[in-house]
Amino acid sequence: EDRPWETPKMSSESTSKPTEKTEAKAQQRIQIFGSVRMVTDKPAVDEPEAGSTEKNYVLRLSDEATGLNLPQIQPTRGGIKKGRGRATTVRKQAELKFAPNIPEIDLTNERLREIPSGISGLQKLSKLTLRTNAIEKISHLKEMKSLTDLDLYENQISRIEGLDDCPVLKSLDLSFNQIRKMENLSKLSNSLTHLYLIQNKITKIEGLENLQGLQLLEMxxxxxxxxxxxxxxxxxxxxxxxxxxITDLKGLQGLKKLSKLSMQTNRVVTVGPALSGMVSLKEIYLSHNGILKIEGFETLVNLEVLDLGGNRIKKLENLETLVELRELWLNNNFLTDFKDLSCIKSKKLNTIYLEQNPLSKDSEYEKKVLSALPSVRQLDADVYEDPSDTKENAPNSS
Incomplete structure (x- = not known):
């Protein structure tokens, strides 16, 4: 069966390998307890200093004081022992006490089953970070009159709820959870500007009718x-x-202020007229779809970045009006003719990627591209101080 949206096979050189960053992250997840990180004008302490009147501290009762017998996490090849993608060993909630005027709380990777009840009513709290825990429900967020940033990235939350008492919430991150439906967001209509719902199980964009102030949506x-x-x-x-x-770009009309659109790795085959007149667009990322032809971008006169890498494009065309273009990504397509480069009229073009196309195998590939596009300073991974440089004498070439 022909599946034009599927990404063409890459060379063996492009196969991803574990990096130091991912290995470090795996090691971090093995730790038994993360520290309680608080942003105050003094470091977090277990107890206030004798005679101190400072109120911006957090008090966490020790495990010995609370009588908790916390189980150990058993390291495995992939990090901590997991079940259904989450840690099977979850920390019981220790009694946490917070100073009433604390402005910021970070309880990342504490293996909490729920949001600590002591957070409710902290009217000076503006930022709450609860990343990488085992929280299943949004709760204990009553009278949060100053909370502007709530981060619940990587938990086990299955429903959006419990946010009605967060009247000034601006940023909400519920990425890497188990959410299936967008709901209960209407009470945030006057405040929410950034909504992150990456890696959930959502099948439909909905429930955003009242969020007139929303500036960023990540799904x-x-x-x-x-x-x-x-x-x-x-x-x-x-x-x-x-x-x-997603199979097409319909549904974008009316977004007059949209400046960045990222739809990488979907099933788009044609762009069509869906973007017509959206002159605010400056960056478009459509790599790894099944696009067959460059079209539909003619009216985007302010476009600066266009990424069409990893598609099925055979001809460079219809780029004459994009005079503000600075970056053009067309790697991993089926381009063959250097003459088609003449359709690029932008004198601001600084970067172009054409590797993994048939024309990139030409023995004079660099020379022909740089001759046709004199403003280019980066061709694929090679950076040139002068457009006349070649791979042999370019000081910054890879």
């Missing part, structure tokens, strides 16, 4: 098949819906 790695129900988001400037199953 990569879900189960979306269409862009829908966002035409009313007049202040939206950034939309990320990569790694879904």
């Amino acid at each position: 990569g790695s879900n189960r979306l098949r269409a862009i829908e129900n966002i035409e009313h988001l007049q202040n939206l400037t950034e939309l990320f819906v990569g790694r879904n199953k």
